[in-house]
Amino acid sequence: MQGKGFRKAWRLTSKAALHVLAGGGAVIMALPFIWMLSTSFKPESEVFQFPPRFIPNTITVANYINLFQRLNFIRYFLNTSLVAISITLGSLFINSLAGYAFAKIKFRGRDPLFMGILATMMVPGSVTLIPSYLLIKSLGMVNTYAGLILPGLASAFGIFLMRQFIRTIPNELIEAAQIDGASEFWIFLNIILPLSKPALATLGLFTFMGSWNNFLWPLIIATDERMYTLPVAIAVLRGQHGGEFALQMAGAAVVVAPILIVFLLLQRYYISGIALTGMKG
Amino acid sequence: MRARARVGVLFVSPALTLFCLFLVGPILGALILSFTNFNVYAIGNWLRASFVGISNYRELLFEDPLFWVSLRNTFYCVSITVPATIAFSLLAALLLNSKRLRGKAFFRLLYFLPVVTNTAAMAVVWRWLFNYRFGLVNGLLSLLGIKGPNWLGDPAWAIPAIAAMVIWRGIGFNMLIFLAGLQGIPNYLYEAAAIDGANTWAMFRYITLPLLRPTTLLVTVMTLIGHIQLFEEPFIMTGGGPLNATLSVAMYIYRLGFRFFRLGYASSLAYVLFLIIFVVTLIRMKIGRSTFDYAGS
Numbered sequence: 001m002q003g004k005g006f007r008k009a010w011r012l013t014s015k016a017a018l019h020v021l022a023g024g025g026a027v028i029m030a031l032p033f034i035w036m037l038s039t040s041f042k043p044e045s046e047v048f049q050f051p052p053r054f055i056p057n058t059i060t061v062a063n064y065i066n067l068f069q070r071l072n073f074i075r076y077f078l079n080t081s082l083v084a085i086s087i088t089l090g091s092l093f094i095n096s097l098a099g100y101a102f103a104k105i106k107f108r109g110r111d112p113l114f115m116g117i118l119a120t121m122m123v124p125g126s127v128t129l130i131p132s133y134l135l136i137k138s139l140g141m142v143n144t145y146a147g148l149i150l151p152g153l154a155s156a157f158g159i160f161l162m163r164q165f166i167r168t169i170p171n172e173l174i175e176a177a178q179i180d181g182a183s184e185f186w187i188f189l190n191i192i193l194p195l196s197k198p199a200l201a202t203l204g205l206f207t208f209m210g211s212w213n214n215f216l217w218p219l220i221i222a223t224d225e226r227m228y229t230l231p232v233a234i235a236v237l238r239g240q241h242g243g244e245f246a247l248q249m250a251g252a253a254v255v256v257a258p259i260l261i262v263f264l265l266l267q268r269y270y271i272s273g274i275a276l277t278g279m280k281g
Numbered sequence: 282m283r284a285r286a287r288v289g290v291l292f293v294s295p296a297l298t299l300f301c302l303f304l305v306g307p308i309l310g311a312l313i314l315s316f317t318n319f320n321v322y323a324i325g326n327w328l329r330a331s332f333v334g335i336s337n338y339r340e341l342l343f344e345d346p347l348f349w350v351s352l353r354n355t356f357y358c359v360s361i362t363v364p365a366t367i368a369f370s371l372l373a374a375l376l377l378n379s380k381r382l383r384g385k386a387f388f389r390l391l392y393f394l395p396v397v398t399n400t401a402a403m404a405v406v407w408r409w410l411f412n413y414r415f416g417l418v419n420g421l422l423s424l425l426g427i428k429g430p431n432w433l434g435d436p437a438w439a440i441p442a443i444a445a446m447v448i449w450r451g452i453g454f455n456m457l458i459f460l461a462g463l464q465g466i467p468n469y470l471y472e473a474a475a476i477d478g479a480n481t482w483a484m485f486r487y488i489t490l491p492l493l494r495p496t497t498l499l500v501t502v503m504t505l506i507g508h509i510q511l512f513e514e515p516f517i518m519t520g521g522g523p524l525n526a527t528l529s530v531a532m533y534i535y536r537l538g539f540r541f542f543r544l545g546y547a548s549s550l551a552y553v554l555f556l557i558i559f560v561v562t563l564i565r566m567k568i569g570r571s572t573f574d575y576a577g578s
Contacts, residue, residue, distance in 0.1 A: 015381050022376045026391045029449065033394070035417050036406045052420040098296035105289030113293070120304045122562040124510055126534045127551045130544050131310030132303050137324065154299035184288040215401045215513055220539055231401040235517055238405050245409050255402035263397045267390070270397075271457070 036256075040064070040249035047245045063250035073254060075226065076233040080212060082145060083229060087152035087211040088204050094153055096200065099162025100192050104174060105184070114163070121156045125216065133220055143224040152211050158203055161273070165199035166192060202273035205266050212259050230255040311548045319545035330545065337549035348550065350525050351533040354440060358529070359508045361444040366451040366504055367497070373452060374459035393453035400450065404517035407446040408433060411518070433519050436526035443514045443527055451507070455500045462496030463489070506561050509554070530554050
């Protein structure tokens, strides 16, 4: 009897320890977000309090109003949205079209070409950065939306993901349409795309998040204040208002919140994307 | 069928054009640039640049102390972040894989959130967390009676502070991969071990860890490749300071290329970084193959 009681107590203790550990981890992971939000609603005067307090004495939205009225954050927000949405839609179309050809249409040199595209995935971004900049510069596209969008459309990962998915679509569907006299582009639009919705959702989510969060390329291309994207704006804010922490935290919240909301709504596609491609995120 | 092949070529051509313009072209372009003295005067007229042979590489390796500083900083940071990220992500995956944990979806989501957030914006937040006088980290330390260091202002503490953010950001993604690996371990092995009277530690040590080895190796190399390219955290949190103590290789490329406009010289550094990553990737491909063998058997 005593042994049984002891075992039960041990089980309960270890279960409690499990939850304490998981909960402690969760607190640490969430702390930067909580601290960001907490500071963003404080007046600047209250930021310099020691020891720090989580709940502000006076809750104010002045920092957010400041961002949108005095600083041009509405424009940066619209810039970022325009660039991210254009890259997402464009690369979905271009990469699914290429993915269809790589998966279902035989042409000479197809497979070596595909392997070559995959091989570029291991080249670090800093290698292509300088020549891409010179190319965009010589095309007169510095400080233009085209300059921000175009390089984002090329994606080995996108072609790979779409090809892998489209390969699983049965050939019979395509052949039946061909017998009915449908063109390849008709087949692509009316058979392949509707059946690829899960992969398109995954790729769309990855691409949108990637371009929303992209920092280095807009940092180089958008040097004119009117072309800033949010990540660039936040870096500039940190430089020019280095001591105004409440303002900086409000800025960070404005950058982070939209992407968190998108992720929360579509997270199942993110998880399935990791399963679909084996690993790479 | 030849007509169909032509359509195939047509369908890949938009993607291929972009590919040549912004990936293949620049990869070759950077190699050529790395053998030139391309600088601010050549931006307006490319003909003003001339070939200088391997002198960029020679300068980098033998005459540029900052290159070695940036390499040392990068590897110092990586030597903290890679083992710590892997240990914490494995721990998180083990927790989430436990049948007795309630609220798994909630924990998984929370651990994952840092992965999707904007690194530049969160680096601004972490800079504030590590503020010497009013930051939360030193505030919490003071509750324990510890006077925290001037994290980002002290050459000895700046890299560990940056590493903390890198680890925080990296746990979620690796956790998911470990979780997939854990779920691939057949349950009967644990059941058999339980019948033999093995305790939890023995099961972890003799079943989980060995069977997870391919996943661990893969995660290690992927994390290594990612963390070697450290850029945004030091760029925002310290700007490379104090005294270049947090200047990473990727930051030094940016500084050479877009502050000093020594684009040729910066390209040679980019290729050195590429070479380092290439070696790591070759190892990764070998591991990728062995992972596949394991899954197939």
